[in-house]
Amino acid sequence: MLNNKTVLAIIPARGGSKGIPRKNIRDLAGKPLIAWTIGEGKKSKYIDRIILSSEDSEIIEVAKAYGAEVPFIRPRHLAEDQTPGIDPVIHALKELPNYDFVVLLQPTSPMRQVEDIDGCIEKMFETGAPACVSVTYPEKSPYWMYTIKDNELIEPLIPQNEIVTRRQELPIVYSLNGAVYVARTDRLLETKSFITTQTSAYIMPNSRSYDIDTEDDFLLCEFLIKKKVNSENKLR
Template identity: 30%
Template sequence: MSNLCIIPARGGSKRIPRKNIKPFLGKPIIAYSIEAAINSGLFDEVMVSTDDYEIAEIANKYGATVPFFRTEKTSTDFATTFDVIEEVVEKYQAINRNFDFICCLYACAPFVTSDRLSESLKILETQEYDSVFPVIPFGFPIQRALKFEGEKINFFYPEFSLSRSQDLERSYHDAGQFYWLNTDICLKHKKILTNNSGSIIISEMEGQDIDNEVDWNIAELKYELLQKNKL
């Protein structure tokens, strides 16, 4: 079996400028993803998909390859993760390089570990899923979510307004860290999440969506706490 790690890292981040190479506790945040992938020993190649020469230089410094740059089509704000994966796979296929499994690992995912990557690949293979990715439980039941109706507030689901939290079904959200994919099936269905997808559950301490400076600061605090607890 051959495996490819794709780390998407576009240069045009808007909410946090130069987000993918911004220093995170002393080194570019993309370095954490590259190192986790390389240290896992799972991949025939760890590559970074970028349109930016500075990102490419940093990716090479930490051990990843940048065999080609993104096209204009996949460098826009509207390009999806699947668009990037598809382009990368097609470019490799054009030089007769094929991979059974792909891991799309985000550049801003410092909490990802080699162990989690290995655990997810094992589930993908043994359970014969199309894709596997980490999820995090919602901290509060989504059935009790609230919304504004004009200036008044009300439940999205009034039928659960009197339900006890512990009696409601647990819900989860995508951790936004990585996706293991069966290459052929992914390309066939042109999507990551299918009706045959699996997951691993991680805690809120093991992940953080990083969309603004507050998120960034929280992520650094979480990371430091996790490292401290390992000592």
């Protein structure tokens, strides 16, 4: 609870992952991938309730074992490849009304920590914005990106009078990292999006901003988590 306002956290996890089959419950450094998100969410000092939205019975059982509630089973038409990501969130809010704020925690961000979750919630309140999302510095600046025209010549993605050649001179930009989304429930039901012109940003370091989408992402996160755990064990 925050300022006497209730906070609901939703973890969406469907069973039909194509890039990495069954990735949400695949073992990552000793725990199912989804367990890393549940564990950090449960540490939050603001979240009142953590629920899973899934149509998959195996994912549901794993999530329950690690402490997430499963108050409903997601309809299968909301678990298709083409289903917009916001639809399961809207469905969950209609199933569980009367929460003042909603936090979306995607299970594909295992490096995210509770300080990021609570920090994003706090940033929303500090700025007075109806929503806040986590961002990070992109590895490659869009000012150095190009499209290829029909004649196969390159064209800057962002029009510039002069191409900047030194990174220090580039405008500072940020990209969504998919780790934390927070919004006032009434506003989200109205706009159907966490991203509007009034959304504030919580900046996360790149080291906690990995979003698992490929096998390489999975292996990299596993390596980093094991390295972190080994370092912590040596300090004890």
